[in-house]
Amino acid sequence: MAARGTAGQEDTVKRRTPLRLLALAAVAVLAAVPPLAGGFTLHLGVEAATLATAALALGLLVGRGGMVSLGHAAFWGLGAYAAALLARHVAPWPWLALPVAALVAVGFALATGVLVLRGRGIFFLMLTLAFAQLAHVLALQWRDLTGGDDGIAGVPALTGLEDHRALYGLAIGTLVGSYLLLSAAWASPLGQVLDAARQNEARARALGYPVFLYRLAAYALAAAVTGVAGAIAAHERGFVHPRDLSWSVSGVMLIVVLLGGPQAPWGPAVGASAYVAVEAWASARSDYWNLFLGLLLVATVLWGRGGLAGLAAWASSGVRRLARGGADGGAAGGAPV
Numbered sequence: 001m002a003a004r005g006t007a008g009q010e011d012t013v014k015r016r017t018p019l020r021l022l023a024l025a026a027v028a029v030l031a032a033v034p035p036l037a038g039g040f041t042l043h044l045g046v047e048a049a050t051l052a053t054a055a056l057a058l059g060l061l062v063g064r065g066g067m068v069s070l071g072h073a074a075f076w077g078l079g080a081y082a083a084a085l086l087a088r089h090v091a092p093w094p095w096l097a098l099p100v101a102a103l104v105a106v107g108f109a110l111a112t113g114v115l116v117l118r119g120r121g122i123f124f125l126m127l128t129l130a131f132a133q134l135a136h137v138l139a140l141q142w143r144d145l146t147g148g149d150d151g152i153a154g155v156p157a158l159t160g161l162e163d164h165r166a167l168y169g170l171a172i173g174t175l176v177g178s179y180l181l182l183s184a185a186w187a188s189p190l191g192q193v194l195d196a197a198r199q200n201e202a203r204a205r206a207l208g209y210p211v212f213l214y215r216l217a218a219y220a221l222a223a224a225v226t227g228v229a230g231a232i233a234a235h236e237r238g239f240v241h242p243r244d245l246s247w248s249v250s251g252v253m254l255i256v257v258l259l260g261g262p263q264a265p266w267g268p269a270v271g272a273s274a275y276v277a278v279e280a281w282a283s284a285r286s287d288y289w290n291l292f293l294g295l296l297l298v299a300t301v302l303w304g305r306g307g308l309a310g311l312a313a314w315a316s317s318g319v320r321r322l323a324r325g326g327a328d329g330g331a332a333g334g335a336p337v
Contacts, residue, residue, distance in 0.1 A: 261307025
C-alpha cells in the first residue's frame with residue numbers, strides 16, 4: 001500500500017511538473033514585458049491581468065463549488081466605483097483604494113449571498129443576475145454619486161503608480177497573489193467542502209458540515225478578489241461606467257472561465273490571456289471579431305471539455321506517454337535475448 005501510494009504521488013508530481021514549468025515560463029514572459037513594451041501593450045497587459053484575477057475568483061465558485069454566476073460583474077463594478085469615488089473625494093492612495101474596494105464588494109456579497117446562496121443551479125444563476133442588474137440600475141439612476149450614464153471620468157492614477165509600468169507591476173503582483181490565495185483556498189478544507197457539496201450536498205450536510213457558511217465564505221472571498229481587480233482596472237482606464245456592472249461583463253468573465261477550464265485553479269487565468277489576445281488580434285483585422293472568439297469557445301467546448309487547461313494536461317500526458325514508450329522500447333531493444 002505504501003509503495004502504491006508513493007508511486008501515485010510520484011505520478012502526480014510528474015503530471016504536474018510540465019504544467020508548473022509552463023506557468024513559470026508565463027510568469028517570466030509577463031515579467032519581461034515592461035522593459036520591452038509600449039503603452040498599448042502595457043494597457044493590454046493590465047487588462048489581461050485584471051480580467052484574469054476576476055476570472056480566477058469566479059473559477060473558485062464554478063470549478064470547486066459548482067456555483068455558475070452571471071452576476072460576478074457586480075463585485076468588479078462596485079470595486080471600481082469605490083476606488084473612483086475615493087480618488088475623487090479623498091485621495092488616490094493604493095493602500096486605501098484596494099482594501100476599500102474589497103470591503104465594498106464583500107459587503108454586497110454578504111448582503112445578497114444570504115438570499116442568492118439559497119438557490120441552486122439555474123435559480124442561483126438567475127438570482128446573481130438579478131442582484132447584479134439591480135446594482136447596474138442603481139448606478140444608472142444615482143447620478144449625484146455615480147454620474148449616471150456618463151459614469152465617472154478622470155479617475156486619477158494611484159499615487160506612486162502614475163507610470164504604466166508601475167501599474168502593470170501592481171496588476172501582475174495582484175494576479176500572482178490572488179492565484180496563490182485562491183489556490184490555497186481551492187486545496188483547503190473550504191475547497192474540499194465546496195467540492196463535496198457540489199457532488200452530494202445532502203451527504204455533506206449529513207456529515208455535519210455547515211455548507212451554507214462555506215459557500216458564503218467562498219462567495220465573499222471571490223468578491224474581495226474581484227473588487228480589487230475592478231479597482232485597478234478603473235485607475236488604469238481613468239473612468240468607470242455602469243456598464244462595468246452589467247450582465248455582459250459577467251458573461252465575458254464566465255466565458256473566460258469556460259475557455260480556460262474551471263477544473264484547474266489556474267485555468268481561468270489562461271482563458272483571460274487567450275481572450276484578450278484574440279480580441280486584440282481579431283478586432284484589428286475585422287469588425288466581426290466576436291465571431292473569432294465564438295469559434296474559439298465552440299472549439300474548446302467540443303474538443304477540449306476541460307478548456308485550455310484540460311488541453312494542456314492532455315498534451316502533457318501525451319508527451320509523457322510517448323517519452324515512456326520510447327524509453328520502454330529502448331530498454332527492450334537493449335535487453336539480452
